[in-house]
Structures are given as C-alpha cells and as structure tokens.
Amino acid sequence: MNEPDFHRDPPLILIVDDEKTLRLVLRRAMEQEGYRVSEVGDGHQCLAFCTEQLPDIILLDAMMPVMDGFTCCAQLQERFGQKCPPVLMITGLNNQESVDRAFEAGATDYITKPIHWAVLRQRVRRLLHTHWVMAELHRKIEQERVLKAKLEEMNQELQRLVDLDGLTQIANRRAFDQALQQEWKRLAREQAPLSLILCDIDFFKAYNDTYGHQAGDECLKQVADILRKAAKRPADVVARYGGEEFVVILPNTSLRGAMQVAESIRSKLKSRAIVHEGSGVSKFVTLSCGVAGVIPPPKTTPDRLIAEADQALYKAKVEGRDRVVGNLVEV
Structure with missing residues (x-):
C-alpha cells in the first residue's frame, strides 16, 4: 500500500470553535503544516458544511453555545456513519467523565486546552494517516467485492453457456x-x-x-x-x-x-x-x-x-x- 502524498494533495481540515481568536491560531498552525483549512463557529454550521463537503478531519471544540461538540460529534456519526471523517475533540475539561463522553459521542481522539502545538500536529498527522489507510482499505475491499460479483456473474453466464445448446438456446x-x-x-x-x-x-x-x-x-x-x-x-x-x-x-x-x-x-x-x-x-x-x-x-x-x-x-x-x-x- 502506497503512502499518502499530503504535499501534492493537501487534506482539508475543518476547525469548529466559537472563539474566533482560537480559530485563527489553529488555522495558521494547520496551514503552516501545508493543510487546507476551513472554519465554522458552531455545531450547526459544522453539520451544514459537512453535508456540502466532507473534510478529511474535524478539529471540534467540546464546549460551544447552541450545539456543543459532544452533540455535534454524535450527529456527525449518525448522519455519515462510516464516511464520517475523524474527529479530534478539543476540550478544556481534563477529567475522566469528559474524556469518556467524547469517545462515546464518536470522537477519534482528544486534546486538552491549553493546546500543546507539537502534540496537536502529531495527532492530526497520525489521524489523517490512519484515516487515509482505512479509506484505502475500504476502497480495496469494495473493489474486491465488485470484482468478486463480476466474476460470479461471469461464472454463472459461463455455466449457462456450457449447459446451453448453441442453436436452439435450450438445455443441451x-x-x-x-x-x-x-x-x-x-x-x-x-x-x-x-x-x-x-x-x-x-x-x-x-x-x-x-x-x-x-x-x-x-x-x-x-x-x-x-x-x-x-x-x-x-x-x-x-x-x-x-x-x-x-x-x-x-x-x-x-x-x-x-x-x-x-x-x-x-x-x-x-x-x-x-x-x-x-x-x-x-x-x-x-x-x-x-x-x-x-x-x-x-x-x-x-x-x-x-x-x-x-x-x-x-x-x-x-x-x-x-x-x-x-x-x-x-x-
């Protein structure tokens, strides 16, 4: 399996946070890594964005007004299922209950505030790579499924032809x-x-x-x-x-x-x-x-x-x- 070329085809990162300043800082940090970046201010906007275009990863703030990150993450999983991109939850809550809640909602990983930027970069890179590997695996599985179905169809047609009288098209x-x-x-x-x-x-x-x-x-x-x-x-x-x-x-x-x-x-x-x-x-x-x-x-x-x-x-x-x-x- 070939490795992904993120430089030639930069992944799209969606930043979801109600704090404009943090969004700006996160955008700059991700763009410095060569990623494409989009940003929205709440969970509803996140769901609307993903309906139009699925990003490669979502950096999702846990605590937001209107719709918090936990609810947004759960709805992402419900709406997109296996196609849902990885969600890296960003939370200021550093307790076991919040961590459990994030994973129960479907988060792939989490990171706490204040953000350790080196850790964030490594986790984003790892999640993107894992997501790419899983997507490639699903693609290959689907290719094999389609190929197997075609082979089965061809075998059935071959069997039909083997059992058929060429002139009259009834059984031989x-x-x-x-x-x-x-x-x-x-x-x-x-x-x-x-x-x-x-x-x-x-x-x-x-x-x-x-x-x-x-x-x-x-x-x-x-x-x-x-x-x-x-x-x-x-x-x-x-x-x-x-x-x-x-x-x-x-x-x-x-x-x-x-x-x-x-x-x-x-x-x-x-x-x-x-x-x-x-x-x-x-x-x-x-x-x-x-x-x-x-x-x-x-x-x-x-x-x-x-x-x-x-x-x-x-x-x-x-x-x-x-x-x-x-x-x-x-x-």
Whole structure:
C-alpha cells in the first residue's frame, strides 16, 4: 500500500470553535503544516458544511453555545456513519467523565486546552494517516467485492453457456443428464411421480434434403420454442437430446399429465403449419412422442425411465408417426 502524498494533495481540515481568536491560531498552525483549512463557529454550521463537503478531519471544540461538540460529534456519526471523517475533540475539561463522553459521542481522539502545538500536529498527522489507510482499505475491499460479483456473474453466464445448446438456446444433453439425475434423487426421496417426453421430428432428414440445412436449423429452433412454452413450470426442463430429438423432464407429473403435455406440444407444432413436402405423414412438420412415467424407487438410476420413453417413441414411429405413445414404468 502506497503512502499518502499530503504535499501534492493537501487534506482539508475543518476547525469548529466559537472563539474566533482560537480559530485563527489553529488555522495558521494547520496551514503552516501545508493543510487546507476551513472554519465554522458552531455545531450547526459544522453539520451544514459537512453535508456540502466532507473534510478529511474535524478539529471540534467540546464546549460551544447552541450545539456543543459532544452533540455535534454524535450527529456527525449518525448522519455519515462510516464516511464520517475523524474527529479530534478539543476540550478544556481534563477529567475522566469528559474524556469518556467524547469517545462515546464518536470522537477519534482528544486534546486538552491549553493546546500543546507539537502534540496537536502529531495527532492530526497520525489521524489523517490512519484515516487515509482505512479509506484505502475500504476502497480495496469494495473493489474486491465488485470484482468478486463480476466474476460470479461471469461464472454463472459461463455455466449457462456450457449447459446451453448453441442453436436452439435450450438445455443441451449434458444439462439434461444433470437435471434428470437431480430430479430422480429428489423425487425418490419424496416418492412423487417423474415423467419424461422424448420427441423426434418426423422425416427430418427429408426436410433437410428438401429445404437445406439452414431451413432445417430454423425448424429445430421453432420446435424448441414450442417445447419451451409448453413446459411452463420452473422445475420443467426442455433439452435437445441429439440431432432432431428433444426431451422434456416433467417433475411431479403423472404419466397421464405428461401425455397431455405431449399432445399439446404436437398440436401446437401442427398449428404453426411448417410446410414439409418431404414428409410421409403430413404436408407439415410433425412430431412423434414417447412418454414414460414412474415414481422413482430409492437407490436406482433413471436409465429405465429413459429406456421406456425411447421404447414408446419407437412404438409411435412404428404405428405411423405423428402421435403420442406412453409407457408406465413397472417397478
């Protein structure tokens, strides 16, 4: 940590005293040290000055009319908190009660009258240095806090990108695997249903051959959008399973409920009427869906659920495509 350069950037000292003569003497003494100096005559003026501009240190007389130094110091602490500059209380009272009262009000240090000028200069210099060190420390802490927040934000964005399919902007296979494992364990504990929908775009190779890969990519995006809108709950996960295959994880959903979601997806795709002259079942792009549901048994894996959904999808294709077939997993 570098040392402060008070000569290049002189600190501002605020003198608060109702005695004009003492203010003048204090001003001269501080200016001889190279400091910038402002002065006010009472506590109210001190608070008003600090509201406009915070000095680097306040030399505050304890005994003043209207508002004494103890009250002024307490209000400074209340108003400015950690930003309050150090307060050096100047008091003619040299007893333990006055000293305790000064520190209770928030004074950083005190000095008694008659003022010992060498002591005053040393204490001002020490308080300014300490104040600068603390300000630098708070600044560095704030910088580290901001940097940490930015790094956390970047890490979250990186994690999001790692888990995202670049084309469709839905979850990728890696994210699907993680989400399924997580939901399987949770619902095994709760003994609640978990369902899976596997979707495959019918005759997608023919679509690519007919309209080109760019149109194929656009078709995949539209299907992903329909799936995303159909899986409305926060825990639902829509992912690209591979190629033209998609998958939907539906926690706390029975096989019957998942079948309804799958039919809704198929219906909404039909309503978009994406022309597909190369399809063997329709003039438009269609989906075949395999659905499986189970209450996960403890200490098992979701492999059986995936296999049953895959088998149901295969059955949907064999039976003529553009349909939903469901399998209830027997355990």
